[in-house]
């Protein structure tokens with residue numbers, strides 16, 4: 433039984449979104465970023481053995497089909513995640529996470545002198561680079577941060 | 586190039602061509618080509634942090650081109666004091682004027698203002714972040730001296746860690762195949778993220794600890810102040826500041842022909858004995874603030890094309 437079929441079968445759902453291959457222990461952070469805490473039945477599984485990751489987490493959101501735009505927001509905390517869209521008990525779409533070019537309302541700027549911490553502003557960061565060299569730049573104070581996952585609100 | 590409606594928030598927003606054409610327009614304005622271009626236009630100077638020098642430069646620039654100015658010089662008299670948000674202040678003022686020049690103690694304030702204003706916003710300083718009109722006037726001065734911006738060797742001396750002036754100037758010069766020589770004590774070196782940016786832009790630079798160790802002839806030596814507040818220990822400050830002071834003796838060698846620039850006001854980082862030398866161009870640099878700001882005001886309002 434491969435990873436995908438297990439993710440679907442062990443937590444078999446008729447319709448919804450299964451987020452597999454989340455690096456442990458980021459499942460709860462993923463739930464928080466997706467904002468699905470109160471949107472129907474939610475199953476969070478943690479520390480499953482995984483060939484690829486060693487251990488992985490899985491999040492299953494029933495009756496909610498999440499768009500790429502929504503799931504790409506977890507790129508900073510779970511870049512390895514795969515998204516399975518389930519309809520009629522079958523995987524109808526399987527996609528990886530795409531790293532967005534910008535992040536709006538997702539990160540908080542750690543610079544206390546930044547206007548985004550003083551006014552009611554939707555935070556806005558631009559991605560620079562990718563992989564191990566990835567950083568984000570605050571659109572407001574223009575500072576660059578090397579570990580964007582740490583800035584997730 | 587049409588810059589009508591464009592805000593001037595950060596030097597980072599501008600391409601090589603845009604910077605070159607701002608400089609060219611400033612030199613046209615200085616030569617008297619655009620008299621009274623701002624007639625009928627109104628500038629708001631919103632200074633949420635006092636800076637008499639910069640504010641007067643903007644106001645003089647506007648008035649001497651036939652325009653008018655409203656605004657405030659002190660946050661204590663503004664509605665910000667009564668708890669109004671910056672965004673609301675800007676939304677209100679934007680209905681009265683053709684262009685806004687603002688200074689604010691918080692970084693990114695001008696970017697936020699440019700997002701909510703319906704008229705162009707010119708950043709006159711946002712905390713430690715940017716002061717793009719200073720950078721433009723620096724470039725105008727360099728172009729005036731050398732007839733070009735391309736391929737010059739520029740030394741930067743002093744506090745390269747905190748000095749936003751040198752940060753923005755380095756970013757701007759990285760478009761022009763410059764070679765930068767960064768001269769500072771180890772504790773006040775240019776931040777890594779800026780050096781990475783220079784590298785990514787293909788800008789050649791090297792870091793040296795003293796004026797004596799500058800490895801090549803400099804066209805320009807840009808001096809910044811080393812501030813007392815950056816040091817826990819006063820004697821340490823004295824020692825460092827003294828080592829980076831410019832006078833006839835320390836200017837010898839690789840820097841002997843260099844044009845000396847400084848954003849002013851200076852305290853004692855450049856000896857007065859240098860004021861009368863052909864090297865000293867810092868007062869001319871300061872005077873270029875007016876034509877440079879006139880060109881920017883004219884370009885963003887569409888009065889100058």
Ligand SMILES: [Zn+2]
Nearest residue numbers: 541546570573
């Ligand atoms: Zn910021």
